[in-house]
Amino acid sequence: MGAPVGGRIWFGRLSLNLSYLSLVFPLAYSLLVYALRHKGYMGIILCGIGYIPFAIILRFVPSFTGFALFTVSALVILCLSIAKGWFGNDKKIDLLLVFIPVVIAIIAAIVYIMQNPYFSSRFLVAVYPYFNRYGAGYAYCFIRDxxxxxxxxxxxxxxxxxxxxxxxIPASDTDYMIAALTYNFGWIAFAGILVVIILFSVFGLYYVAKQKSVWELWYRYQ
Incomplete structure (x- = not known):
C-alpha cells in the first residue's frame, strides 16, 4: 500500500479515492443517529460529538467538497430526526441545541477566513474569479467564458x-464534464441532463417516502 497522493491511496495499480468517504459517512452517521434515538438531550449531544471524528477524517482529504457535503448531510439527518420526534424532547429546544453550535462555527469560520490572507484571497476568487483571472481564478473564468x-x-x-x-478544457471528463458538454453540444444538452437529474430525484424521493423503515420494523418485532 502506497502513501496517500492527491486524496488517493494506491494498492499497486489500483487506487482508493478518499473523497468517496463523504458518500459513505452520511450512512454511518444516520445509523449513529438512529442508535441514539430516545436518548433525550444526551442523544443529541452524542450525535454532535459523533459528527466530529467523521469531519476530522474528511478534513485530511484534499477536497473541501466532501467535508462540506457530509456536514450538510449530517445536519439534515439530525434535523429530520428531531422533526420526527425521535429524541422525545421539545423540538424547538432540540433544534436550538443543534443550530447554536452551527451558527457559532460559521461565525468562527468567517472570522478565521477574513483574518487569514490565503483563505480570504481564495474566498474572494471563489466569489469573483476575475479578481485573479490569470491565477487562481483562471479555470473559473475560462469556464464562464x-x-x-x-x-x-x-x-x-x-x-x-x-x-x-x-x-x-481542464478536467473535461470529471469536474467540468457538464460545462464541456454544454459548450460542445449546446444548452440543449445541459437541459437534457438537468431534466434527467430532476426526474430521477423526484421519483427517488417519491418512492423513498413511501417505503417503511426496515430498521424500525425489525426493532418493533424484537
Missing part, C-alpha cells in the same frame, strides 16, 4: 481572447 459563448444547440463560438483556437 465558454458558457457565455455557448449556443442553444451545437458547438459554441470561440471567446475573443483565445483567437481562433480554444484551449483544452
Amino acid at each position: 465558454l458558457l457565455a459563448n455557448s449556443k442553444f444547440a451545437g458547438k459554441g463560438t470561440v471567446p475573443a481572447q483565445f483567437g481562433s483556437n480554444v484551449p483544452l
Whole structure:
C-alpha cells in the first residue's frame, strides 16, 4: 500500500479515492443517529460529538467538497430526526441545541477566513474569479467564458481572447464534464441532463417516502 497522493491511496495499480468517504459517512452517521434515538438531550449531544471524528477524517482529504457535503448531510439527518420526534424532547429546544453550535462555527469560520490572507484571497476568487483571472481564478473564468459563448444547440463560438483556437478544457471528463458538454453540444444538452437529474430525484424521493423503515420494523418485532 502506497502513501496517500492527491486524496488517493494506491494498492499497486489500483487506487482508493478518499473523497468517496463523504458518500459513505452520511450512512454511518444516520445509523449513529438512529442508535441514539430516545436518548433525550444526551442523544443529541452524542450525535454532535459523533459528527466530529467523521469531519476530522474528511478534513485530511484534499477536497473541501466532501467535508462540506457530509456536514450538510449530517445536519439534515439530525434535523429530520428531531422533526420526527425521535429524541422525545421539545423540538424547538432540540433544534436550538443543534443550530447554536452551527451558527457559532460559521461565525468562527468567517472570522478565521477574513483574518487569514490565503483563505480570504481564495474566498474572494471563489466569489469573483476575475479578481485573479490569470491565477487562481483562471479555470473559473475560462469556464464562464465558454458558457457565455455557448449556443442553444451545437458547438459554441470561440471567446475573443483565445483567437481562433480554444484551449483544452481542464478536467473535461470529471469536474467540468457538464460545462464541456454544454459548450460542445449546446444548452440543449445541459437541459437534457438537468431534466434527467430532476426526474430521477423526484421519483427517488417519491418512492423513498413511501417505503417503511426496515430498521424500525425489525426493532418493533424484537
